[in-house]
Amino acid sequence: MVEPAEHPSTGRPLRKDAVRNRELLITTAAAAFSVSGADVPLEDIAGRAGVGIGTLYRHFPTRDSLVEAVYRHEVDVLVERADQLLDTLPPDQALKEWMQIFVRHVATKRGMLSVLKPMLSSNSSLFAETHGRATAATTKLLEAGVAAGTVRADVDGGDLLRAVGGICMSTDQERSDTSDRLVGLLFDGLRHGVGVGSSSGAPS
């Protein structure tokens, strides 16, 4: 569901081994970018994924195209995660959990940011699409909470996404506890003026 896996030029579906290698490359690249920053040798990534360098280049003709694929994949994961959480937790808990996962997730991707930022400002459709999907996921979580009466109704999904993104950006160091506290603060704000009737403990 994450990747339709079609051939780029002809519309035909990708061969099974091609699909496997493509996904393998994306996850390996994500890990490599996290560990070694955005300028890991592409040959390293191919090597760690257990494929030849030719295979990497066939799937991703440029470094940017690989970074873009990794980024899209990250967004996919985060969006899917929102649905999973909504299925397994009360809406307000799902929202809080998701915000924390989001921040921690971005924290491990810091190495990519220097490459990603210019890409997002030059490739506006990439930005629009991923931003739209992230906003939709945020809105969905919010609205579920509103429907359950555990989250205030006057908050916009886009605004909340921006706020969470701001937390990611402002915490330059690896101070994950700071981020957690900020997320907690933000979350408490989301419940302001709503009866404490959910399944969670009382806020501060």
Place this chain on the structure above:
Amino acid sequence: MVEPAEHPSTGRPLRKDAVRNRELLITTAAAAFSVSGADVPLEDIAGRAGVGIGTLYRHFPTRDSLVEAVYRHEVDVLVERADQLLDTLPPDQALKEWMQIFVRHVATKRGMLSVLKPMLSSNSSLFAETHGRATAATTKLLEAGVAAGTVRADVDGGDLLRAVGGICMSTDQERSDTSDRLVGLLFDGLRHGVGVGSSSGAPS
């Protein structure tokens, strides 16, 4: 006056040929960055400057150190230019001329910006120093105009610098006529409420 030209480790003055080559490299690099963007091969720069690659690396051990030197030199030039203009033109004309030179100057340096931006945000002392000098030059021009009664007195040098910088950033294309018009507009605003005529003194 621009460069004291001291040896980096020992405090001794640089040998004459070393000074010459260093300056040659900076001006050549500035031209190369303008023409071919920030990732010109360093060997090209050395070649165009007529020195060996070893000489380039001795003066500038990293690419960033060369970019930084070029940037500092550009600021030097602009600051000196302000003094020259003040010596040869009525203050308000000097100010207008300087704003135009500033904008055109930055326009030719666009290739460097992608490298310079991250440098300025990570190297805060570099930013503070150059920004301070540029603000001082702007303030000096402004105050001369105020003293002559041809520029309004309620404008801050830092604000004006920011405004001119904004014009540089907003004009992405090579539309230099647009920039000129914007500078003209801004300049007219600086004279608002002051009697016309650049030599007669009519302080508010």
Place this chain on the structure above:
DNA sequence: TGCAAAACGGAGGTAGCCTCCGTATAATAA
């Protein structure tokens, strides 16, 4: 099972980075 299309893999050509050291030159002492 056999065949054609699709995908794989990695050798090798290219390019830019950076170091190292023998040679040249400027500064200084005699």
Place this chain on the structure above:
DNA sequence: TTATTATACGGAGGCTACCTCCGTTTTGCA
């Protein structure tokens, strides 16, 4: 002026990463 020495020059060469190309392997299909 000449001799001496500290500085600086230059570019060959080793290294690393990029990317292409093509013979080999695998997959999907009849």
